[in-house]
Structures are given as C-alpha cells and as structure tokens.
Amino acid sequence: QVQLQQSGPGLVKPSQTLSLTCAISGDSVSSNSAAWNWIRQSPSRGLEWLGRTYYRSRWYNNYAVSVKSRITINPDTSKNQFSLQLNSVTLEDTAVYYCARVGGSGSLDYWGQGTLVTVSS
Amino acid sequence: QSVLTQPPSASGTPGQGVTIPCSGSSSNIGSNTVNWYQQLPGTAPKLLIHSDNQRPSGVPDRFSGSKSGTSASLAISGLQSEDEADYYCAAWDNNMFGWVFGGGTKLTVL
Numbered sequence: 001q002v003q004l005q006q007s008g009p010g011l012v013k014p015s016q017t018l019s020l021t022c023a024i025s026g027d028s029v030s031s032n033s034a035a036w037n038w039i040r041q042s043p044s045r046g047l048e049w050l051g052r053t054y055y056r057s058r059w060y061n062n063y064a065v066s067v068k069s070r071i072t073i074n075p076d077t078s079k080n081q082f083s084l085q086l087n088s089v090t091l092e093d094t095a096v097y098y099c100a101r102v103g104g105s106g107s108l109d110y111w112g113q114g115t116l117v118t119v120s121s
Numbered sequence: 122q123s124v125l126t127q128p129p130s131a132s133g134t135p136g137q138g139v140t141i142p143c144s145g146s147s148s149n150i151g152s153n154t155v156n157w158y159q160q161l162p163g164t165a166p167k168l169l170i171h172s173d174n175q176r177p178s179g180v181p182d183r184f185s186g187s188k189s190g191t192s193a194s195l196a197i198s199g200l201q202s203e204d205e206a207d208y209y210c211a212a213w214d215n216n217m218f219g220w221v222f223g224g225g226t227k228l229t230v231l
Contacts (some may be wrong), residue, residue: 006164037220039220046123046222046225047123047209047211047222047225047226048222049219049220049221049222050173051219053229062218062219064217064219065217096209098165098166105171106154106170106171106172107154107156107168107171107172107211108166108168108211108220109168109171109177110157110168111165111166111167112165113165114164114165
C-alpha cells in the first residue's frame with residue numbers, strides 16, 4: 001500500500017520560498033513506472049497541477065507554465081522522498097498543496113494528506 | 122476558469138441515480154483517458170474511476186464512468202448519504218503538457 005506523508009511549514013511570508021516534502025512508503029521515488037507530482041487547490045483556482053519528477057534511466061521534470069519560472073521539484077533517493085520549492089510567493093499562492101503519484105493505471109492514484117500553506121506577512 | 126467543464130452542483134434523493142458530465146477538448150479528453158475523484162470535506166481527492174471506466178479495488182460498483190469524444194460522465198446509482206461530496210474529472214492535456222481538472226461538482230443527497 002502506497003502512502004505519501006507531507007511535511008513543511010504552513011505559513012510563508014510574501015516574496016519568500018515555499019518548501020514542502022513528500023515522503024514515500026510502499027514505492028520508490030526512483031521507480032521506472034511512477035511519476036511524482038505536486039498539485040494545489042484553492043477556491044479561486046480550483047485544482048491546479050504544478051509539476052512532476054520521474055525517473056526513466058535518468059531524471060525528468062515537467063512544470064506548469066503558470067509557475068515554471070518559480071518552481072523546482074527534486075527527488076531525494078537517499079530518503080525516498082521528493083520536494084517542492086516555490087520561490088517569490090504572493091498571496092495568490094495560498095492554497096492546500098498535495099503530493100500525488102501517477103502509477104500503473106496512468107492516473108493520480110495516491111495522494112498525500114494535504115498541507116494548507118498561507119502566504120501572509 | 123478550469124480547463125475541463127463541470128456543472129457546479131448536482132443533487133438526488135437516496136436510492137436515485139445521478140450523472141455528472143465533464144466536457145473537454147481534443148487535447149485532453151479527446152486524446153487521453155479520464156479519471157474521476159471524490160473529495161470529502163477536509164480530505165484529499167480519492168481516485169474513483171481511472172482509464173475512463175475502471176474502478177480501483179474497493180470502489181463500489183454503484184460508481185461508473187463513460188466517455189464519448191471530448192466528453193465524459195460519472196454515473197452514481199443507488200445514491201447514499203455518504204456520497205455527498207465534491208466530484209472532479211481530470212485528464213492529461215497534450216497542449217499544456219500537464220494534468221488538467223474540472224472545476225468540481227458538489228453533489229447533494231437530499
């Protein structure tokens with residue numbers, strides 16, 4: 001059974017960096033058949049995919065155009081986890097952030113518990 | 122404005138059936154499979170249907186999915202009070218090169 005456990009601060013100041021981590025159990029971040037995603041949800045923007053990292057003989061990353069200049073998703077094979085960094089945050093980045101796996105079904109099948117991140121001074 | 126279009130609300134009485142539509146385009150639903158999610162308040166979305174019409178283990182067969190062209194739908198039969206939740210459709214979009222979602226449909230069991 002795959003489980004994703006998120007951690008990270010719930011409050012970030014404007015212009016600073018949002019950092020979250022997603023620890024994986026029951027699968028490997030280096031799996032050749034999975035992809036590891038970050039998604040956020042807010043009342044104004046709904047569910048919004050932010051990006052992914054995955055391993056297919058080498059590491060790949062893809063990011064949503066809306067955040068491409070500010071986002072980094074990194075795998076950590078030593079801890080079997082992956083992380084999200086979002087730079088230069090504004091009030092509009094306030095949302096519940098989720099990590100999620102794309103598995104063999106080709107769908108976002110397992111999700112983390114969600115982290116409410118509030119951007120406020 | 123979500124890429125996939127869903128009605129904001131739907132309702133039904135216990136025992137009845139309800140269908141939730143999801144409309145997209147050739148770059149998402151028209152080219153890739155559709156997934157459906159159920160979200161209860163304060164929880165993460167839960168996969169309900171994948172690959173247009175496949176139920177993951179543990180999902181009751183009261184839930185079914187279908188797709189035609191650039192539209193998909195989720196059907197729920199024999200409504201129960203615990204089905205009251207938000208439902209979202211999702212698909213990969215070849216133009217945006219990312220996952221896109223519907224705006225969600227809030228299902229009320231009257």
